[in-house]
Amino acid sequence: MTAPIKDFAKRSNGYRAAKWSEPVVMQMTGTGRRGVVFEDAPAPALPGKSARKAAPALPEVTEHDALRHYLHLSQMTLGMMGISLFGTCTMKYNPRIGERASLDHLRGLHPLQEAETLQGVLEMYDNFSDFLCEVSGMDQFVFQAGGGADAAYTHACVTRAYHASRGELQQRDQIITTIQTHPCSPATANTAGFEVITLSLEENGYPSIEQLKSVVGPRTAALMVNNPDDMGIYNPDIKEWVRIVHEAGGLCFYDHANFNGVMTRLRARELGFDACMYMLHKTFGAPKGGGGPAVGAYGCAEHLVPFLPGPVVVKDGGSYRLDADRPQSIGRVREFWGNAPQVLKAYAWARAMGAEGLREAADISVLSNNYMDWRLAQVRGVSRSNPGIDAPRMEMTRHSVEQVTEETGCSIFDISMRMTDFGIDALWLSHEPFLVPEPFTPEAGELWSKEDIDYWIDVLEHVIGEAYADPEIVKTAPHNAAIHQLTSALDEPDVWATTWRAYERKHRKQMAAE
Amino acid sequence: MSRLGLIINPVAGLGGAMGRKGSDETDIAQRATAEGRVSQAPHRAARALAAFRAQSDAPVLAGPVLPDGDAAQAFGPGALTQTAKDTLATVQAMQGQVDLILFAGGDGTARDICAANETGIPILGIPSGVKMQSGVFARSPERAGRLSAAFLADPRRRTEMVEILDLDEAARRDGRLSAQLYTVARTALDRQGARQNPKAGSTDPVGDLDAALAAYVAEMEPDTLYILGPGTTMKALKDRLGGGSLLGVDLAEGGRLTGIDLDDTALLARVRGRRVRVVLTVVGGQGFLLGRGNQQISSQVLRAAGLPPIDVICGAEKLAGLTPQELTIDTGDPTLDGTLAGYWPVITGAGRKQVVRVVA
Ligand SMILES: Cc1ncc(COP(=O)(O)O)c(C=O)c1O
Numbered sequence: 001m002t003a004p005i006k007d008f009a010k011r012s013n014g015y016r017a018a019k020w021s022e023p024v025v026m027q028m029t030g031t032g033r034r035g036v037v038f039e040d041a042p043a044p045a046l047p048g049k050s051a052r053k054a055a056p057a058l059p060e061v062t063e064h065d066a067l068r069h070y071l072h073l074s075q076m077t078l079g080m081m082g083i084s085l086f087g088t089c090t091m092k093y094n095p096r097i098g099e100r101a102s103l104d105h106l107r108g109l110h111p112l113q114e115a116e117t118l119q120g121v122l123e124m125y126d127n128f129s130d131f132l133c134e135v136s137g138m139d140q141f142v143f144q145a146g147g148g149a150d151a152a153y154t155h156a157c158v159t160r161a162y163h164a165s166r167g168e169l170q171q172r173d174q175i176i177t178t179i180q181t182h183p184c185s186p187a188t189a190n191t192a193g194f195e196v197i198t199l200s201l202e203e204n205g206y207p208s209i210e211q212l213k214s215v216v217g218p219r220t221a222a223l224m225v226n227n228p229d230d231m232g233i234y235n236p237d238i239k240e241w242v243r244i245v246h247e248a249g250g251l252c253f254y255d256h257a258n259f260n261g262v263m264t265r266l267r268a269r270e271l272g273f274d275a276c277m278y279m280l281h282k283t284f285g286a287p288k289g290g291g292g293p294a295v296g297a298y299g300c301a302e303h304l305v306p307f308l309p310g311p312v313v314v315k316d317g318g319s320y321r322l323d324a325d326r327p328q329s330i331g332r333v334r335e336f337w338g339n340a341p342q343v344l345k346a347y348a349w350a351r352a353m354g355a356e357g358l359r360e361a362a363d364i365s366v367l368s369n370n371y372m373d374w375r376l377a378q379v380r381g382v383s384r385s386n387p388g389i390d391a392p393r394m395e396m397t398r399h400s401v402e403q404v405t406e407e408t409g410c411s412i413f414d415i416s417m418r419m420t421d422f423g424i425d426a427l428w429l430s431h432e433p434f435l436v437p438e439p440f441t442p443e444a445g446e447l448w449s450k451e452d453i454d455y456w457i458d459v460l461e462h463v464i465g466e467a468y469a470d471p472e473i474v475k476t477a478p479h480n481a482a483i484h485q486l487t488s489a490l491d492e493p494d495v496w497a498t499t500w501r502a503y504e505r506k507h508r509k510q511m512a513a514e
Numbered sequence: 515m516s517r518l519g520l521i522i523n524p525v526a527g528l529g530g531a532m533g534r535k536g537s538d539e540t541d542i543a544q545r546a547t548a549e550g551r552v553s554q555a556p557h558r559a560a561r562a563l564a565a566f567r568a569q570s571d572a573p574v575l576a577g578p579v580l581p582d583g584d585a586a587q588a589f590g591p592g593a594l595t596q597t598a599k600d601t602l603a604t605v606q607a608m609q610g611q612v613d614l615i616l617f618a619g620g621d622g623t624a625r626d627i628c629a630a631n632e633t634g635i636p637i638l639g640i641p642s643g644v645k646m647q648s649g650v651f652a653r654s655p656e657r658a659g660r661l662s663a664a665f666l667a668d669p670r671r672r673t674e675m676v677e678i679l680d681l682d683e684a685a686r687r688d689g690r691l692s693a694q695l696y697t698v699a700r701t702a703l704d705r706q707g708a709r710q711n712p713k714a715g716s717t718d719p720v721g722d723l724d725a726a727l728a729a730y731v732a733e734m735e736p737d738t739l740y741i742l743g744p745g746t747t748m749k750a751l752k753d754r755l756g757g758g759s760l761l762g763v764d765l766a767e768g769g770r771l772t773g774i775d776l777d778d779t780a781l782l783a784r785v786r787g788r789r790v791r792v793v794l795t796v797v798g799g800q801g802f803l804l805g806r807g808n809q810q811i812s813s814q815v816l817r818a819a820g821l822p823p824i825d826v827i828c829g830a831e832k833l834a835g836l837t838p839q840e841l842t843i844d845t846g847d848p849t850l851d852g853t854l855a856g857y858w859p860v861i862t863g864a865g866r867k868q869v870v871r872v873v874a
Pocket residue numbers: 088089146147148149150182184226255257258279294296
């Protein structure tokens with residue numbers, strides 16, 4: 001529970017990030033220091049050319065040097081435990097018990113063991129598939145995809161295999177999507193070799209049926225959409241969309257990364273979709289980890305099951321085995337069975353929640369969003385996207401500070417950066433292109449308490465107040481963070497280095513001067 | 515040290531309030547004075563300058579008149595003639611002196627600036643005119659100011675080419691609103707947020723379009739006669755076919771250009787009996803597909819060619835900037851416009867099309 005902002009000034013001196021003058025770990029060399037020294041470590045006997053000629057360039061630090069170094073670095077971040085109402089796909093807390101469970105249960109296993117010795121983990125995969133089938137109405141789930149985008153790619157490949165099996169792949173070379181579908185759908189459709197047809201939004205906040213009909217035809221391979229879309233708008237015509245695409249012979253894929261508001265209340269299959277995807281690393285409580293180990297759980301109806309990536313876990317009587325003999329399978333999209341520890345964490349979360357828990361979480365996330373909407377409506381200069389339409393919005397929607405920007409010159413980026421001075425992580429704005437100017441898309445989910453939501457909106461309100469009173473404070477923020485504003489865009493290749501080697505190459509002169 | 519040039523056309527916008535379709539008539543200043551009217555341009559320039567000043571302390575050289583307030587130094591000719599000559603002289607004096615020319619005016623001012631801008635300094639418009647069909651105008655004075663500051667701060671000074679259109683006086687005398695494509699200019703690339711939002715740096719509109727053009731050329735049918743419209747995007751397509759005109763309508767067949775800068779009579783003669791395709795881009799800043807800047811592709815030409823398929827190539831960023839989200843056609847033939855209206859797939863990248871509503 002966060003203390004209300006009114007106590008902020010009274011009881012605290014505000015958030016201040018430590019600002020250590022910390023070298024890059026690679027600069028900690030030449031000291032001869034070691035962490036642990038193994039007196040009699042054997043030198044590996046490597047054949048001829050495999051042995052390196054020069055010793056690797058490694059930092060030389062003691063164990064406590066290393067710990068202090070990383071402690072300092074972590075003190076220079078917001079700590080990933082701040083209030084982050086991060087929309088377009090729910091971010092939630094990842095219970096620590098999941099870390100423990102995956103360590104305890106998976107540490108001793110290897111995916112190449114004989115299946116008889118892996119019965120527990122195979123059972124978990126099978127159970128979780130059943131669980132998600134119940135939730136979505138699909139017939140089989142696989143957990144190989146290493147993220148949401150990877151699951152979308154899985155679908156693009158399944159689409160290809162499906163039409164090829166019917167001899168229609170040459171003809172069906174187009175995948176239809178919408179401008180407010182997550183960019184991973186068009187990107188993966190392109191990668192799989194399809195032409196992408198993107199539908200534009202119209203007055204109701206989503207593309208009209210006429211627009212869809214204008215492009216559906218014999219070339220249609222699939223429809224790939226999320227619903228709600230990136231602005232949080234649910235398309236009320238979605239069943240009709242699916243019917244139209246099916247009638248033309250295309251498949252329909254539901255990117256259900258934004259599942260939180262309708263968990264246990266809406267099944268992708270019942271809307272007619274052939275396949276869908278959930279994000280275990282978001283909706284199902286497993287860590288997302290900055291594009292690191294994630295899982296896009298991909299599920300499909302019976303007619304697509306033969307094309308799924310393998311091996312697939314199969315239950316034979318009382319035991320489980322891995323079925324790799326699947327002639328129509330698209331093959332692998334990821335090594336082994338994907339990120340098994342994440343699957344286990346999500347499974348633990350889902351079992352702990354149960355059907356009732358999921359339903360309650362969905363309801364709370366809608367309630368929280370309504371509360372958030374109600375409060376945001378009272379903040380000066382903040383508006384909701386598509387104010388004139390009444391399409392349902394459940395767990396999130398896009399807002400804008402355009403008026404604040406016009407009146408004070410402070411953009412949403414400035415406001416977001418000033419909010420970090422109050423311990424708030426950078427806001428989620430919008431995917432591109434920005435159809436709503438100066439956008440931000442908060443989502444509370446079931447996690448954040450009313451006090452948390454209040455604090456977040458209080459900070460926003462406070463910062464917008466500052467923008468009107470003294471815009472300079474906002475424009476030059478952050479003031480209390482370890483690092484202030486960037487001085488150049490991140491896509492300037494001569495400036496930025498993402499590895500130490502690149503840094504040495506690009507900044508040799510400067511390093512020599514130092 | 516970076517410097518900003520600020521051109522304020524003191525008669526910009528006057529014609530609108532006086533019920534005229536522009537402010538280009540030479541005696542507009544005297545008549546406005548007689549009617550007691552003042553231009554909003556200095557005021558709008560001051561708004562842009564305030565937004566600029568909030569983010570930049572670069573010197574601002576302003577002329578032929580000064581904005582309201584005192585945030586700029588006077589620059590250019592001392593004695594004013596009260597005609598477009600003042601603008602031309604100021605722009606000439608700015609050559610080599612400034613890094614960006616911000617101007618308050620409309621299409622007419624943009625044309626004058628381009629005429630005098632010999633070294634091709636990037637220009638950016640503060641919307642203040644009667645006619646603003648060109649692609650150089652920011653959406654508001656404040657945005658123009660902020661974008662100018664961002665441009666001067668950007669070490670790479672990224673720019674893009676945009677079309678400068680102005681009302682077609684000949685068509686106007688016939689009672690029809692139509693615009694001609696006069697030239698192209700370099701303008702500051704709007705990279706809103708690229709600096710502080712790392713994810714915003716990820717798209718590459720120029721690369722996307724380039725790939726789209728390459729794919730288009732690779733798939734051109736050998737027996738079809740292609741009518742290629744004007745504009746910077748189309749020029750890049752024509753360059754892939756060996757050259758061609760920037761402002762004109764060209765023809766291509768069999769993988770090369772076979773007609774350059776043709777008028778509608780020449781096009782009429784060439785399309786008869788042929789299998790034809792038309793390739794267009796969205797010209798200027800107002801979302802026009804046909805009837806602005808490409809009148810050569812007239813309703814007669816389209817009918818003579820048997821209402822050929824029309825391919826449109828346009829970057830997704832440009833489409834996203836349209837308000838409302840639609841494109842417009844105005845061939846001067848309402849029946850034809852009605853037939854053509856509907857949902858058009860616009861090529862936005864290699865293997866990418868976006869469906870956009872086209873209205874008459
Ligand atoms: C709707 C939607 N689909 C797909 C994705 C992509 O997921 P991932 O980042 O796991 O690849 C996201 C994530 O931002 C999303 O919001």
